[in-house]
Amino acid sequence: MPTMKISHYFEFEDHVTGGIHESVVHQRKMLDGLDLQYTTAPTLDADVFHCNLMGPRSAWYARRARSRGIPVVANTHVTAEDFGDSFRFTNALARPLKPYLERAYGLADALVCPSAYNQQLIETYTDAPTTIISNGVDREKLEGFESLTEEYRERYDLDPPVVFLVGHVIKRKGLETFVELAHRLPELDFAWFGPLDLSLKGRETTALIENSPDNCTFTGFIDDIRGAFAAGDIFCFPTHEENEGIALLEAMTAGKPLLVRDIETFSWLEDGADCLKVSESGVAGFEAALQRLEDPSVRKRLGTNAAKRSKHFSLESVANQYQSLYSTVT
Template identity: 70%
Template structure:
């Protein structure tokens, strides 16, 4: 069996989609699946990772030639908004485009149950949920970098941290405001800043962040983030799955997440601490909380994790849960899926 595994704009797209594609190809190697990264109909299956115009063109050709088409649903209009400049304006026309594009597939691969629920509103096409997975080997030896990265960014434990592109959708406002409320705690966001791609509000939040909130920009060794960070704070408003979250779990870091449907599979109080958006009592009277945003809840959760034993308890449970997302635990799902279609 041979798979044409095409990632349109591969040389330009970074972040979670790029990481997912890298994970898929590592899983192919683990499962012994032959593949080419070129778009070609000289294959048993055409697997498309980003449904741009070229991918759509190949999908139409493949259908005419009788080659099964698989499309990954990394992109949704819901996930696209509040990301970079102009993405909010593009999110509305994106949905009808994606509906047409995803309908060209014989099977859609969704990274989570939440993503599958969204995609059911896009196309009447059979779906299969396959996690993006976590590359545990990528994290090997991360502990050895702790002193170096704490010194580099002047971070004292317990450091609250995030990993990924600095974009508003991922809860930037909440992250910064929580840092304002906790001046004695260091906060660090590891990942691309890309100011030229940011909207005015995003740049304002970065510029007005308190001195205890560091934006590191790109880091040459992502293991350093998981070495220097103690509490992974992920206040994202919308996420298809969250590879950085899976990495933090694999590194044994306790999680503080927004209580959204994407994370319904995580047990609150056992595998993470969840913060709801609803406000009551004193929270409702707080003008510093944005509408529907419970900053006080994040402060309370992080306060709970000042205790090293509690951090270790949650981190250990998270690490155990992450084992099911290891690449070698998922790889055979692709072999089964392709065999079913070819």
């Protein structure tokens, strides 16, 4: 039986960073380990056309693939709900984005949703069949992070326990809460590791960053992401909207205790067992939870449980789900 060939296309690959880019890197690493051939070029000379970002070129190929009987698989990384409060102008674009995505995602024979929450959203967009497959976590990428602790704490002048976050600095991810917590808890160091891109930020976001207190550090892009997980002690993720959160899975893998907003996306996490959740809309709940997490024994218990839970999301565990999906659609 000939090996299945996949056109694994990522539109705007040279421009898109963050979680979407990481997800594609993970997928291709998984594909490398499976008995599949794939090309990163968009082509109809394939058994499956798989697109990771439903831009206009992807939609063009998807229509032609379907007309030739080639099954189309698409990841639902982007939703109108997730798009708002990200970069400058994204709020204005979020409203027209939904009808576009409804049409684009409707071209797929199978949609890959990274979480149950994302699946629920997407089912309001289209009747196309959906499958939940996690973005996964690349455990190999984090190996040896502990050896970088001293270097990265020294580099950014951080004293433990360090409250940290990893990813693009955007309002939707709880920037206002993160900065306000730093104001309220001057005895703790806060560090947000990830690209700043101030030229892409709105006025309000820029003001939050520029007026943050001295104990709140925005590192900008760092060359070795392991340094973030080495320097940080408490992963504080007050995001308002998330499709899954690869950085959260990485923090779990690194055995870091999680503090998250109690949103639908994180319903699979158990409050008090593998994380602490804050349901209040204000900052007070996060402040109280951080004060609890100043206790090393609480951090150790939650971090150990999170690390155990993270094994379910390893690339090895996720890879076979893609193999099965491709076999199903063909």
